[in-house]
Amino acid sequence: MEKVDDITIILGRGRDSNSYIIGDVLIDPGSGFDIDYLKSQIKEAGLEMDDIKKIVNTHCHYDHMGADKQLQDEYGYEIYMHPLDKESVDKKLDDTTVATSFGMTTPDLDIKQLNEGDMVGDYEVIHTPGHTIGGICLCNGKSLISGDTVFAGGNFGRTDLPTGDSRQMAESILKIADLDVVQLFPGHGPYAISQVSEQIALSVMIASRL
Template sequence: MERVGNVVAIIGMDLDSNSYIFDDVLVDPGTGRHLDYFFENLKEANIKIEDINKIVNTHCHFDHIGADEYLQKEYGLEVYMHELDADAVKRADGEETVASHFGSKVPDIDVSVIHENDKFNDFKVIHTPGHTHGGICLYDGKSLITGDTVFSDGSFGRSDFKTGSTEDMKNSLNRLSKLDVENVFTGHGPYIVGNGSASVKLSSDNANKWY
């Protein structure tokens, strides 16, 4: 666990996504298979689960949303997702959510849909299709929470999933590369503190070079 400005970052265990917390918002709580680890990190950050009211999912894949069901049923957290990916959850589509790849069922949750330019406190929703057609990033003018769109070392998300698109991924990365970014909070692996714009641009350049 680390605090970077107003964001608490929790690196995911095993196949879990990274999780991020700002204000009363939790982004991508992971599969739900390592909740003890998650709660230990909350305690270390001096955050009570009761202080969190909302879950925002960057996309519908199980490694990001699996814990939603437990957290909603036990603590009443509201769950938000882009409308295109929320539809897969509502249909319990195990392939589109990749829950079937994890040998799990799609979380049984009530999902509120979000759209481009919606805001969660200082963070604005940016629709970034490519990894899935309903993928989003969150941006507050300084920090960018990218889900599985941008990773460190110039890498970026796969686009070979059911609703993925290489062209959409390239377009989303190109759009993000024009932002002024200091910190990049990635969906998996190390996040980037400082000079985030250069990292996002490298990912965009690589996508255009390789595809």
């Protein structure tokens, strides 16, 4: 567990996504296979599970949202997702949510919609399709929580999974580049708090060749 400004950072283990906490919002709690680790990291941050009220999923993939069901059942958290990815969960499209690659099925969730321009605390929702059709990032002007849209080092999310689209990914990364953020908190791997614009520019260059 680490903290940068107002963001609590829980780096994912194994195939799990990174998780982040801003205020009373937990972003991308992971698959649920390592839920005890997640809970221990939240406690290490000086928080109780009841301090969290909402889950925001950057997209519908199981490694980011598989834990939603247990957390919603146990703590009553509200769950938010972009409507285009919410549809995949509502319809239980196991290939689209990649639940099948975890040997699981898409969980039955009560999900609320989160649209472009909505606010999560001080963070604005940015719709960034490409990895999935309903992928989002969260930006407060300085920091970007980027899901699987862009990663540190110029990398970005794969586009060959259901609803992925390389053209949309290139457009989304261009959109992110215009935000001119200085801190990047991605869905997997290390975060970046220096030379972020250069790393995103590299993503733009690579994605433009897809």
